[in-house]
Amino acid sequence: MTAEREYLGSHPWLTFDYRIDFDVKDQLWARLGEAFAQCQHLTGTPLTPAVAEELGAVYLAKGAMATTAIEGNTLSEQEVAEIISGGRTLPPSRRYLQQEVENVVAALRAVDDNSRHGGTAITVDWIKRQNRQMLADLETDDHVQPGEFTTTGLVVGTYRGAPPRDVPYLMDRLVDWIARLTDGNDQQPATVRFFGAFLAATLSHLYLAWIHPFGDGNGRTARLLECAILTNSGLVPWVSANLLSDHYNRTRSEYYRRLSNASRHGDVTGFLGYAAQGFVDQLREQIELVQRHQLRVSWINFVHERFRCLPNTEATARQRTLLLSLPDGPTPLNAVRRLTPELAEQFAGRSDKTVTRDINRLQSLGLAVVDRRTIAPAIHLMAAFIPGRATTPPDDRG
Structure with missing residues (x-):
């Protein structure tokens, strides 16, 4: 057959x-x-x-x-x-x-x-x-x-x-x-x-x-x-x-x-x-x-834990919102106050000096990497077991 x-x-x-x-x-x-x-x-x-x-x-x-x-x-x-x-x-x-x-x-x-x-x-x-x-x-x-x-x-x-x-x-x-x-x-x-x-x-x-x-x-x-x-x-x-x-x-x-x-x-x-x-x-x-998603979740948890130790003030809450609103890469400083509707509302009626103070505070806490033009979250702090990246902030020199 x-x-x-x-x-x-x-x-x-x-x-x-x-x-x-x-x-x-x-x-x-x-x-x-x-x-x-x-x-x-x-x-x-x-x-x-x-x-x-x-x-x-x-x-x-x-x-x-x-x-x-x-x-x-x-x-x-x-x-x-x-x-x-x-x-x-x-x-x-x-x-x-x-x-x-x-x-x-x-x-x-x-x-x-x-x-x-x-x-x-x-x-x-x-x-x-x-x-x-x-x-x-x-x-x-x-x-x-x-x-x-x-x-x-x-x-x-x-x-x-x-x-x-x-x-x-x-x-x-x-x-x-x-x-x-x-x-x-x-x-x-x-x-x-x-x-x-x-x-x-x-x-x-x-x-x-x-x-x-x-x-x-x-x-x-x-x-x-x-x-x-x-x-x-x-x-x-x-x-x-x-x-x-x-x-x-x-x-x-x-x-x-x-x-x-x-x-x-x-x-x-x-x-x-x-x-x-x-x-x-x-x-x-x-x-x-x-892994990028996991890193982001770990970063969010870390930020909330870090801010729990800081004074519970309006400025602190705004700085936390700013930090969590930042994308993984560099963000132009002049775009910070418009990153999200929530952040725009918190910065409404406030001067650019307030934005600068908040940015400087995040930098002094070691939670953000800032240069003359941009700001980026210090997510590299989460990369403890990635060779060569554990304590090295991102290089944004282009």
Whole structure:
């Protein structure tokens, strides 16, 4: 029966097997080892609910923008964030762009919600539902039936999808393969489970793109499947599970080249290495952002503790407000009184001499770094364990 399958002649790379080239195996494992460590770091990082919610919104917007941008959506990350928050509705001529984003956001939120209730069961029907969600309320070509396998031979660029009559069989094999790659992991070390989840996620992404089972939305569906598998592992924080979409979008031409090389030249390892390096790079950026938030929270706590020891006067309260209103970097001295509405109200009716006295007081307390033109909070005081920065104020000489 297998010999009758048309795809064996047209798509011989659909083997549902993989071999990691020996000469890059150690390099790939090293990248995945770092990715695992970074994910563990993020998982164990305490954040206030407000900061966690803010970061969740940031990476939801990044993920939705990235996976739609790869398919040609032109909305900016800021526009996507405003759409997600409900603060923006695009005009009719661009409404389809908003709909594309909203469809992806709904799917990503469902993956997140499922992860809190036992994870997502990856079945053929589930994959079909995700494709239907991706195309919901969008105009499509006549041959496209959202959530149903194509019955028409598809060509994307120079790539031809798998023979339509083989698609149901191939999708059944894909789902079974995903289960094998991720099954029985509870008894294995966390590192092995992480490696298995990453391989299952990226390989299923690759195979779904190769099979091209739907009339439209295959790329978005493949990247959502990748995100769901990573989230299901329980070892990748949800805010990190769609970082790969951002990587693919940032390196779009390389993404398509790696997909092409994997099918034309059998370079599956090249795609895995490309994805692993991008995942590591994105995780590093994410941790840096989380650390900046943590640093800011520590700074706020330190300021309140420091001011608790000072006289409880109107001037002291104003100086504390000023200090906490300063952004991390240098602020021009002439902009200080207008940093926030609260600060503007406290300085209302007061002379520039009052502002100068408050600035000098913060400097004398060692809580601000001041030169002739700018003021910056002394957040470097929080960096006790960062080599070379424990007691060194920022250098603003430009």
